[in-house]
Amino acid sequence: MADTLFTEFKELNYKKIILKRPIKGEKICNNINYQIKGKSTRFDIYI
Numbered sequence: 947m948a949d950t951l952f953t954e955f956k957e958l959n960y961k962k963i964i965l966k967r968p969i970k971g972e973k974i975c976n977n978i979n980y981q982i983k984g985k986s987t988r989f990d991i992y993i
Contacts (some may be wrong), residue, residue, distance in 0.1 A: 949974055956992075963992040
């Protein structure tokens, strides 16, 4: 589900996509521009 949502947002050409993920969760896409990490969650930011 998350994979399909991410690809749909990528196709809509948004300038920035921010995903809230578990800290040890697998990456949806390897082209992460930067991450903000907390104790239990991280934010993957795609530009």
